[in-house]
Amino acid sequence: MNKRIISLVLAWIVLLASITVMIGWILDIAVLKSILPGWVTMKFITALSFFFSAIVLMLLAKKEKGEWSKFFILIISFALLLLMVTFFISLFVGVSTGIEKLFVQEQAGTVRTTVPGVPAVPTMICFVLIAISGLLFSFNPEKPKGIFTLGILIGLIGIVAIGGYILGIPSLYYSFPGYTAMAFPTAGLFVIIGISLILIKEEGK
Secondary structure, three states: OOOHHHHHHHHHHHHHHHHHHHHHHOOHHHHHHHHHOOOOOOOOOHHHHHHHHHHHHHHHOOOOOOOHHHHHHHHHHHHHOOOOOOHHHHHHHHHOOOOOHHOOOOOOOOOOOOOOOOOOHHHHHHHHHHHHHHHHHHHHHOOOOOHHHHHHHHHHHHHHHHHHHHHOOOHOOOOOOOOOOOOOHHHHHHHHHHHHHHHHHHHHH
């Protein structure tokens, strides 16, 4: 099995996981949102962002990329970047965007969650890196630079958070006063995405 196929399989895992979490929110099934009671929930917006990230990965993993594929990679990546930047700004100025309430509404007081429905800052950073990966390909599809490095960064951020859950150290999964922590499934999917991006770059050499 070549690296491109493995990357595509990983993208499908991310896609199916994101759909599962969104179903969890729509049907209010707690285990699908956070796996274990007392753990941070993966926000609906986070799951939706993973859904679109998976589509970008699938398109990047395709051996032959037509103009439509390149167009969708560009549009989805730019939309993902814009969404995360919007959340960054809203947290900085302390004003709700309302986007996090469009589909489902998370109740206040959720475990290690500062603003209901809004992803953790490290989660936003990872999605920004994913979006940049797509944009780098769009600008230079023949020899996209930086995707390998971005894949490593995304994977490492996820690994640190997973380590925090395993070791029982909240600060490692970015749980600080006044900030939402990263959910365990979110961290796991970022590790998968990081590996997928690394494989895509390696295959493209």
